[in-house]
Amino acid sequence: MAYTEEELKKELETKEYEYGFYTDIESDTFPVGLNKDIVRKISEKKGEPEWMTQWRLDAYASWLEMTEPDWANVIYKKPDLQNISFYSAPKKQAKYESLDEVDPELLETFNKLGISVDEQKKLSGVAVDIVMDSVSVATTFKKTLAEKGIIFCSISEAIKEHPELVKKYIGSVIPPKDNYYAGLNSAVFTDGSFCYIPKGVRCPMELSTYFRINQAGTGQFERTLVIADEGSYVSYLEGCTAPSRDENQLHAAVVELIALDEAEIKYSTVQNWYPGDKEGKGGVFNFVTKRGICHNRSKISWTQVETGSAVTWKYPSCVLKGDYSIGEFYSIAVTNNFQQADTGTKMVHLGNNTRSTIISKGISAGKSQNSYRGLVQVGARAQNARNFSQCDSLLMGNECGAHTFPYIEAKSNSAQIEHEATTSKIGEDQIFYCNQRGIDTEKAIALIVNGFSKEVLNKLPMEFAVEAQKLLEISLEGSVG
Amino acid sequence: MEFKEKLVSSHLAFEDGMEFPETVQQVRANALKVFEAKGFPSKKDEAWKYTSLASLINQDYSIFPKDETNVDLKEVKKYFLFDTDTYKVIFIDGVYSPFLSNTTHDGIDVCLLSAALSKPKYKKLIDSYFNKIANQEDSMTALNTSYAREGTYIYIPKSVVAEKPIEIIHFSTGKEKAVWLQPRNLIVVDQNAQVQIIERHQSLKEHPVVTNCVTEIYVHQDAFMDYYKLQNDLETASLIDNTYIVQEKNSHASVHTFSLGGKLIRNNLNYYHKGEHILSTLKGVTILKGKQHVDHATLVHHAQPNCESHQDYKGIFSERSEGVFNGQILVDKIAQKTNAFQQNNNILLDDKATCNTKPQLEIFADDVKCSHGCTIGQLDEEALFYLRSRGIPKKEAKALLTYAFANNVLESVQLPSLKKRINNQIANKLGVSLGFEL
Numbered sequence: 001m002a003y004t005e006e007e008l009k010k011e012l013e014t015k016e017y018e019y020g021f022y023t024d025i026e027s028d029t030f031p032v033g034l035n036k037d038i039v040r041k042i043s044e045k046k047g048e049p050e051w052m053t054q055w056r057l058d059a060y061a062s063w064l065e066m067t068e069p070d071w072a073n074v075i076y077k078k079p080d081l082q083n084i085s086f087y088s089a090p091k092k093q094a095k096y097e098s099l100d101e102v103d104p105e106l107l108e109t110f111n112k113l114g115i116s117v118d119e120q121k122k123l124s125g126v127a128v129d130i131v132m133d134s135v136s137v138a139t140t141f142k143k144t145l146a147e148k149g150i151i152f153c154s155i156s157e158a159i160k161e162h163p164e165l166v167k168k169y170i171g172s173v174i175p176p177k178d179n180y181y182a183g184l185n186s187a188v189f190t191d192g193s194f195c196y197i198p199k200g201v202r203c204p205m206e207l208s209t210y211f212r213i214n215q216a217g218t219g220q221f222e223r224t225l226v227i228a229d230e231g232s233y234v235s236y237l238e239g240c241t242a243p244s245r246d247e248n249q250l251h252a253a254v255v256e257l258i259a260l261d262e263a264e265i266k267y268s269t270v271q272n273w274y275p276g277d278k279e280g281k282g283g284v285f286n287f288v289t290k291r292g293i294c295h296n297r298s299k300i301s302w303t304q305v306e307t308g309s310a311v312t313w314k315y316p317s318c319v320l321k322g323d324y325s326i327g328e329f330y331s332i333a334v335t336n337n338f339q340q341a342d343t344g345t346k347m348v349h350l351g352n353n354t355r356s357t358i359i360s361k362g363i364s365a366g367k368s369q370n371s372y373r374g375l376v377q378v379g380a381r382a383q384n385a386r387n388f389s390q391c392d393s394l395l396m397g398n399e400c401g402a403h404t405f406p407y408i409e410a411k412s413n414s415a416q417i418e419h420e421a422t423t424s425k426i427g428e429d430q431i432f433y434c435n436q437r438g439i440d441t442e443k444a445i446a447l448i449v450n451g452f453s454k455e456v457l458n459k460l461p462m463e464f465a466v467e468a469q470k471l472l473e474i475s476l477e478g479s480v481g
Numbered sequence: 482m483e484f485k486e487k488l489v490s491s492h493l494a495f496e497d498g499m500e501f502p503e504t505v506q507q508v509r510a511n512a513l514k515v516f517e518a519k520g521f522p523s524k525k526d527e528a529w530k531y532t533s534l535a536s537l538i539n540q541d542y543s544i545f546p547k548d549e550t551n552v553d554l555k556e557v558k559k560y561f562l563f564d565t566d567t568y569k570v571i572f573i574d575g576v577y578s579p580f581l582s583n584t585t586h587d588g589i590d591v592c593l594l595s596a597a598l599s600k601p602k603y604k605k606l607i608d609s610y611f612n613k614i615a616n617q618e619d620s621m622t623a624l625n626t627s628y629a630r631e632g633t634y635i636y637i638p639k640s641v642v643a644e645k646p647i648e649i650i651h652f653s654t655g656k657e658k659a660v661w662l663q664p665r666n667l668i669v670v671d672q673n674a675q676v677q678i679i680e681r682h683q684s685l686k687e688h689p690v691v692t693n694c695v696t697e698i699y700v701h702q703d704a705f706m707d708y709y710k711l712q713n714d715l716e717t718a719s720l721i722d723n724t725y726i727v728q729e730k731n732s733h734a735s736v737h738t739f740s741l742g743g744k745l746i747r748n749n750l751n752y753y754h755k756g757e758h759i760l761s762t763l764k765g766v767t768i769l770k771g772k773q774h775v776d777h778a779t780l781v782h783h784a785q786p787n788c789e790s791h792q793d794y795k796g797i798f799s800e801r802s803e804g805v806f807n808g809q810i811l812v813d814k815i816a817q818k819t820n821a822f823q824q825n826n827n828i829l830l831d832d833k834a835t836c837n838t839k840p841q842l843e844i845f846a847d848d849v850k851c852s853h854g855c856t857i858g859q860l861d862e863e864a865l866f867y868l869r870s871r872g873i874p875k876k877e878a879k880a881l882l883t884y885a886f887a888n889n890v891l892e893s894v895q896l897p898s899l900k901k902r903i904n905n906q907i908a909n910k911l912g913v914s915l916g917f918e919l
Contacts, residue, residue: 395847
């Protein structure tokens, strides 16, 4: 073989994070540290009404009483919250009507990212809300959506323009007291996306948010709120990148989904924050709380491809409150070098005849640690709940780890729960089989990994599936030892 | 006075008047410090998330075994495996009963731990085995260690096959209002030796009993150890069982746990591998009703390559009973070619029954085959219908199906008379006569 696995491994290790550039945009950044005044100032800066400021301050007060959780199976140096800036905004901040008005340098950034906004606008028909250093800079396709009555804007805009919706739903799924990082986010979130689909409307295009941390020494705290009113449908995409930096950056987002009766929300994430270099230096701490609530006959489907971040701590969950509601979770988590991921889901069955499916694929390579942590809970009054979970782990190399921590709690005798998990490496016989048929080892591995994650990749919307597949290749090729 | 304080403050009186080597006393004193610092585990501890000891420790117990109580053989005979000749180590209210027991020093040692701890003859063995694998940081184990005095000591020398199974039975008579028993067992199976052990805790009268038992088992190279735990006690008796097993090269250790009765049972079963080509088997059947609570916490630590472990736990829960399974498989980096399997299946028969299960895998080696599966469900309606359509009444049909569900765990029981007995007990629990024998 001309191209040995050793070489492949080396190439992968030295492969630079391709999104690791830094855009020189003048930013308006707050002094480091966190206190009541900073919270007040953020709110002021965003021109928020008094109730919002108060909500933040309440969240801050309850956050002060919480301690950082340490139950996750990850080891990291806790970020010093007094040493980061909680607000960083690209300075030339005006409201843009169309893309032509956006700072060209910023647009250049997006082109580098490979998400040419223009192109997407024309070709794929995806409406994009771009959040850079926690501030929403461009929302495309707003008008087209407005015709259908769909509201798709930054959350700060929504606070000003649709306070009744925000007031009603913000914190209703993830209250500020939920956990340490959700509390922190509630106090200091700077921006994020807001989406409302009116009754019976099927959103004609994929909605998308792109997050990027640009400024050094800042934390990114964005908040996403998606409300699908009765009988509506929306597919929502989220992607993220960050520049390469030596220090760890903190990302603590909150995503709340509300699916009212007979609504359906499909939420897809491709997470590709900077994972740190191959010595494990730098990288983003990704501590995210995501949860959706399902009313009668509604459905929430989470799909995630996690390839980035130095430390990930993320459990997109579904509260199946309504009868006949459905929760789904499809995940691929890839860790390489020194990355650590502790991710999974929670399915809380409360209504009758609820169903949930969990498919989780973990792939660990290098010296990384990959954990699946999930909860399936069936309440005492939930009749005929049905759950199927499958967690498969693939290990590449002998210095990584794969862990599974499923919690299954059933209080109802009509519940049917199945859980299965396997851990294995790519079999020599599988590779041999491919070799026999003239497929070289490198391709064989790609083929097998692709097959391994196919169940999840298939759930992604087209545009994302391509990107995700590429990401998988970057993260994995050649790491087989 | 809180019960914890009583345990701590009574320790001095416990040590007083006993003649044990200083090393043993030191071990006890250290363990007491650990327990004093940690106290009883609460639901806040991840390992005790689903099991609360609050209902046990809110009352007072007598913790010192009083003098010997005599029990009529007729009264307890039914708890023995009567048709098999066995070695017996019998304790009544925590005190050894020479009248009922049948110990030996002929070729193998089956005797009392208190004798082994205090006699110089055993000093070398005690120094190298006593309290070496028990988790020093676990508060329930530490509590047992601090009061470790009585229990069973078994030593099977090199290449000896124990000809008869060994029965360890603890009776409580209800002579005292409430008792807290802390037996401590030490079992050493030397190279190429074989032994079968049956352990049972039984109260003869309804009264509060809590048994906090620790068993350390060493299975040396090429040895074979087969252990059966029968837990079919009255609904006033609770058991916290801590078992630690170390296995060496080519050895096979198997533990079957039958939890059919009791108020609260917690089984901590830990396996540590010290050599290659080890086989570990952990099997259990749990059939509960009423407000019973059984918690199985297993750990298999694969620390060497080419080893295998099999876990298979079945649970059948009716009425308001609660079942917990918390299985952990740990595979170290060097433990390549490990095969570790874990299976946990549960049936909830009634609406108020609860089942919490947490099968964990923690794997650091890449060339392994590890899997776990767990299900919670009901009896197959179709299978039930099939049987009923052939004239089998609903109750029997249900019993047949649940029996079949638990059966593959029974299949690996090596002692025919024990198998028959458990078989009958299960049928009894399910409230039917099966009409056939195994």
